[in-house]
Amino acid sequence: MFTYILAGFALSMDAFAVSVSSGICIADLKFRHALRAALAFGLFQFLMPLAGYAAGISFAGLIAAWDHWVAFGLLAAVGGKMLWEALHIKDEASCSDDEKAHKNILSLRVLLVLAIATSIDALAVGVSYSLLGVPIFLAAGIIGLITFVFCLFGCEFGKRLGARFERGAEVLGGVVLIGIGVKILLEHLLT
Numbered sequence: 001m002f003t004y005i006l007a008g009f010a011l012s013m014d015a016f017a018v019s020v021s022s023g024i025c026i027a028d029l030k031f032r033h034a035l036r037a038a039l040a041f042g043l044f045q046f047l048m049p050l051a052g053y054a055a056g057i058s059f060a061g062l063i064a065a066w067d068h069w070v071a072f073g074l075l076a077a078v079g080g081k082m083l084w085e086a087l088h089i090k091d092e093a094s095c096s097d098d099e100k101a102h103k104n105i106l107s108l109r110v111l112l113v114l115a116i117a118t119s120i121d122a123l124a125v126g127v128s129y130s131l132l133g134v135p136i137f138l139a140a141g142i143i144g145l146i147t148f149v150f151c152l153f154g155c156e157f158g159k160r161l162g163a164r165f166e167r168g169a170e171v172l173g174g175v176v177l178i179g180i181g182v183k184i185l186l187e188h189l190l191t
Contacts, residue, residue, distance in 0.1 A: 003180060004139045007125060008045075008146035010079070010176035014118040015041040019151040022105045023158020029106070034155035037105040040112065041151045044119035046144025052126020053136040068188035071128035075181030078121040083174035105155075132184065 019037060023029055105111045122143060129136055 001138075003183070004134075004142045005146070006176050007139070007180060008143040009150075010172075010174070010180070011045060011119075011122050011125060011143050012041075012147035012150040013172065013174075014121065015045065015115070015147050016150040016154040018105075018114050018118055019154030020158035023155040023160075025158075026104065026106060029155060029159060031156075033106055034152055037111055037155060038148045038152035040115040041118060042144045042148030044115040045122050045147035046140045048119040048122035049126030049129060049140040049143055050136060052123040052128075053130040053134075053140075054126075055123075056127035056130025068131075068185055071131050072181040072185040074124045074128045075184070076178050078124050079174040079176070079178035079181065081121070081174070083171060083178075086171045086174060128184075 019034070019041070022037065023034075026033075105114065122140075125143075126136065126140070129139055
């Protein structure tokens with residue numbers, strides 16, 4: 001259960017960072033907008049692990065002998081991607097018009113694109129979970145719920161405090177996913 005919570009925390013960091021950015025960039029962001037965004041991010045973070053799990057089940061028998069390496073590789077790649085993106089973000093005190101357009105969660109089209117883009121990592125985790133035999137509805141539910149709460153908080157946080165915590169959240173999320181991957185690998189290698 002603790003691992004699912006950690007994974008939910010780590011996977012929600014991209015969506016949290018987008019929510020913080022949206023709070024910073026959108027001056028007239030209302031609670032109803034934040035609620036809609038949190039629902040969209042949480043829903044896709046719930047659905048993507050289910051899709052990844054279904055895909056993983058279809059080929060789990062083919063890779064059963066080295067599934068722990070696949071799970072480790074996927075989690076390390078997702079975590080590494082999050083770290084790389086967090087460490088290569090340009091620092092800007094304010095949002096440009098282009099950034100505002102790309103982070104405009106008031107637009108349903110932009111919101112859906114952002115919700116899908118920030119949940120692709122959860123798809124890979126769902127594949128890993130299928131290889132490990134994880135109870136997927138529990139894990140996906142936890143991931144979706146944590147993402148919902150973090151995004152709702154992130155919009156308000158962005159409105160009040162600004163961008164200085166955005167990068168740290170993504171770094172922490174990447175480190176946690178890599179740590180979970182290492183834990184899975186060590187459990188299989190040492191038993």
